[in-house]
Amino acid sequence: MLRRAALTLGLLTALVAPAAAKTIDIRIGHQTMCTDTYPAGVAVMHLKLLQKYLPHTGPYAGVHYDVEWSDYSSGAPITQMMLARKLDFGVMGDYPLVVNGARFQATAKERSYLIALTNYNLTGAGNGIVVPANSSIKSVADLAGKAISVPIGSAAWGMLFEMADDAHIPMDKFHVVNQDPMVGIASIATGKIAAHADFCPISEFMEYKGTGRMIYSGASTNIPYLHGIVVTKAFADKHPAIVVAYVKALIAAQKWIKADPQRAAAMMSKWTMIPKEVLYLYFSQGGYLHADPTFKPLWVKTLAYDHSILAKYAHIPPLDVKSWVNPTFMQTAYRELGMNYAKALAASPYNPKANIALSPELWLAGTKVTPAASVDALFAQIRAATAAKRKIDAAYVYDHDTGLKLFAQDAYFVTLPGKGTVAFMTEGEATRAAKGAKVQTLAQAIGGDAAMAVEMAGQQGMSMTMTGGNAMQRN
DSSP: OHHHHHHHHHHHHHHHSOOOOOEEEEEEEEOTTOGGGGGGTHHHHHTTHHHHHSOOSGGGTTOEEEEEEEEOSSSHHHHHHHHTTSOSEEEEEHHHHHHHHHHHHTSSSOOEEEEEEEEEETTOBTBEEEEETTOOOOSGGGGTTSEEEEOTTSHHHHHHHHHHHHHTOOGGGSEEEEOOHHHHHHHHHTTOSSEEEEOTTHHHHHHHHTSEEEEEEGGGGTOOEEEEEEEEHHHHHHOHHHHHHHHHHHHHHHHHHHHOHHHHHHHHHHHHOSOHHHHHHHHSTTSSOEEOOSOOHHHHHHHHHHHHHHHHHTOOOOOOHHHHBOOHHHHHHHHHTTOOHHHHHHSOOOOGGGGGGSOOEEEETTSOOEEOSSHHHHHHHHHHHHHTTOOEEEEEEEBTTTOOEEEGGGOEEEEETTTEEEEESSHHHHHHHHTTSOEEOHHHHHOHHHHHHHHGGGGTTOOOOOSOTTOEEEO
């Protein structure tokens, strides 16, 4: 009798005891060495924005989430891990995104969806080719027969094909070597390679540090530069509410960056080891990157073009872009956030040429970035700061041809009739515009001591670390 009562009590206890909480793993591959991924990567991770929007009602009541972030040096290994079912989401650039979609569609059953874009540059700025600072190479034509390193499978790798196609230079004229960003940075600094092609912000990082000189910008291709988020179809079909939550987190991160880009640059610098001055070049008003998660028709057309380039040169599998690009999760996110997706979709992309009218900027240590009335006024501010022994973090100007934001110490300056002093990205551009007028570097324009104060900013803390080629963090 006592035994029967004990069994009955045990059964009742089992029936009324709460079940163990279900755990859902969310595995995300991102890149701390690629600024364009930050709104969906480091910003979401460190601000814990995904946790803010994850569902906790209905079938998700009582669920525990284990969010695992894995850091990679480029997009290609993220796709490999997604195909191996070890990652659910991946954040990467345009060409890696296209490869991701194509490789998934080449399988019998596996598929991925492109669910949102992180940032874009309408003309293609962000990728670049850099040579050692003291190199005699001035153009891509000078690279014929020489070694160019690049992270194979990256957005910059795709840019090389675009560059060759646009310039009608056969790719076999170049000796392409596979090097990750950190290796490429070291190779340029030590002069061990003729040139390194990479995605944002590696070219600008090397210029800021004074070790490299950009000879080719992705803007020369005039093909939009895009980054975005992909998810495996298996995960999206099983947990659509979590995919929507990720898109909401992305939108929140984009707003956070835009609200105060100087503060955001400083914080993201601590998370990534990319100098805040370089990040500001990308995320500030008039910077390289513009936030918009929507799938504008031009972006879809661009991705189809990117695929055609890779099919021609790299023989990647076919890609049905229409079934791959999936705006449904974003549309739901916009609706639940009370935002108008149709209006956002219809907004025209930002054209960098609008930057030509923007004011140059000076960043003095410990202060807010301040605009200058003109390039000549910026020169005067730099001289005054130097005389007062104020530390200069960075000075920014805009390329008079493209509107691209530049570090003043890397620009070439010309005084044009009726326009005063204007800046250019390359010496060739400046010379063509000058029409016989004097072309000057920053040092020549404002004097060696003042220019040195600007250039020295990039020389501080030359060492750089990364969280790891496959470092993982849970939050």
